[in-house]
Amino acid sequence: MSEASSPADFLLSKTDAELLFLAQNPDFYHADLVAAAGRELRRRGVARAAEPPAAYYQDEDEAPARNWRMPAVGIGLLALAAILYFWPTGTKNWQNKQGPVAQRELVAVQTHVFPTFDSLTATQLHQMPRTLPAAERTDTTAQRKFLLLARRFWEAENQTDYLCHEVQAARIDSTFPGQVDITLDKWKRLTSALVYDHKLQPAMTARVELMRHAAVVRRETLAAMKNQYLYGQPPLDRSLLYLNDSVMVLRQTLLGVPASQRLRPRQEQQKRIDAERARQAIQDLPQV
Numbered sequence: 122m123s124e125a126s127s128p129a130d131f132l133l134s135k136t137d138a139e140l141l142f143l144a145q146n147p148d149f150y151h152a153d154l155v156a157a158a159g160r161e162l163r164r165r166g167v168a169r170a171a172e173p174p175a176a177y178y179q180d181e182d183e184a185p186a187r188n189w190r191m192p193a194v195g196i197g198l199l200a201l202a203a204i205l206y207f208w209p210t211g212t213k214n215w216q217n218k219q220g221p222v223a224q225r226e227l228v229a230v231q232t233h234v235f236p237t238f239d240s241l242t243a244t245q246l247h248q249m250p251r252t253l254p255a256a257e258r259t260d261t262t263a264q265r266k267f268l269l270l271a272r273r274f275w276e277a278e279n280q281t282d283y284l285c286h287e288v289q290a291a292r293i294d295s296t297f298p299g300q301v302d303i304t305l306d307k308w309k310r311l312t313s314a315l316v317y318d319h320k321l322q323p324a325m326t327a328r329v330e331l332m333r334h335a336a337v338v339r340r341e342t343l344a345a346m347k348n349q350y351l352y353g354q355p356p357l358d359r360s361l362l363y364l365n366d367s368v369m370v371l372r373q374t375l376l377g378v379p380a381s382q383r384l385r386p387r388q389e390q391q392k393r394i395d396a397e398r399a400r401q402a403i404q405d406l407p408q409v
Contacts, residue, residue, distance in 0.1 A: 301347040328374075338367060
C-alpha cells in the first residue's frame with residue numbers, strides 16, 4: 122500500500138469476508154484500520170458478526186467447587202436404606218389360609234445304567250490282528266486304523282448285544298428307549314467313519330465290510346424294538362430275533378472262530394423254540 126493511499130481506499134478492494142476478519146480481530150491490527158473496516162462494512166450493509174461470548178468460567182480454578190455432591194449422594198443412599206428397612210412387609214407370623222402345606226414325597230425314578238464292556242472290548246481287539254495275514258500285519262499304519270474302527274464296532278456291538286439279552290429276559294423298563302438312543306449314537310460313530318477310504322489292506326477291508334453290514338442290521342433292529350416298545354408291543358419278535366442272530370455269525374467271523382465251531386442263527390432260534398415249548402408243556406401238566 123502506498124503512503125498516499127488512505128485506509129478507506131485500501132479497504133475498497135477487500136472482500137466482505139476479509140473486512141469481517143479485520144473487524145473481529147482488533148488485537149492484530151491498528152485501531153484506525155479496524156475502525157475503517159467497520160465503517161466499510163456498514164456502508165456495504167454487511168452486519169458485523171458478534172464476537173463469541175467468553176466462557177463463563179475462564180479457568181478451572183474459577184469454577185465453583187462441587188464437593189457437595191458426594192455427601193449429598195451418601196445422604197440419599199442412607200435415606201433409601203432406612204425407608205426399605207422400615208417398610209411394612211406384613212406380619213411375620215403369617216400362616217397359610219388353606220392350612221399347613223403338605224410335605225412333598227420323594228418319587229422313585231427308574232434308572233438302568235449300562236455295564237461297562239471295556240475289558241471285553243480289549244479282549245476282542247487283542248484277538249482281531251491274529252485273524253489277519255502275516256503280510257498285512259506288517260503294515261502298522263493300516264493295522265492301527267483298522268483297530269480304531271474295530272474298537273468303535275465292538276463298543277456299539279457289545280452294548281447292542283446286552284440290550285437284546287435284556288429284552289429277551291424281560292428286564293427292560295421305561296429307560297429302554299433312551300438306552301436305544303445311546304446305543305444308536307455309538308453305531309453312528311462307526312458309520313460316520315466308514316464313509317472315508319482308510320487305505321486298508323484287503324483282508325482288513327473285508328472285515329470292515331462285515332462291520333458295516335452288522336451296523337446296518339443292528340441299527341434297523343434297535344429302531345424297530347424301540348418303536349414296538351413305545352406302542353406297547355413286544356420289542357423283539359421272531360423276525361427281529363432272527364436278524365439279531367445273523368450278526369452272531371459276523372461276530373464269530375471277526376473273532377476268527379473256525380467255521381465248524383460257529384453257532385448258527387437258525388439252530389439257536391430252534392433251540393429257543395424248543396425250550397419255550399418244553400417250558401409251556403411243563404406248565405400245562407396237572408398239578409399233583
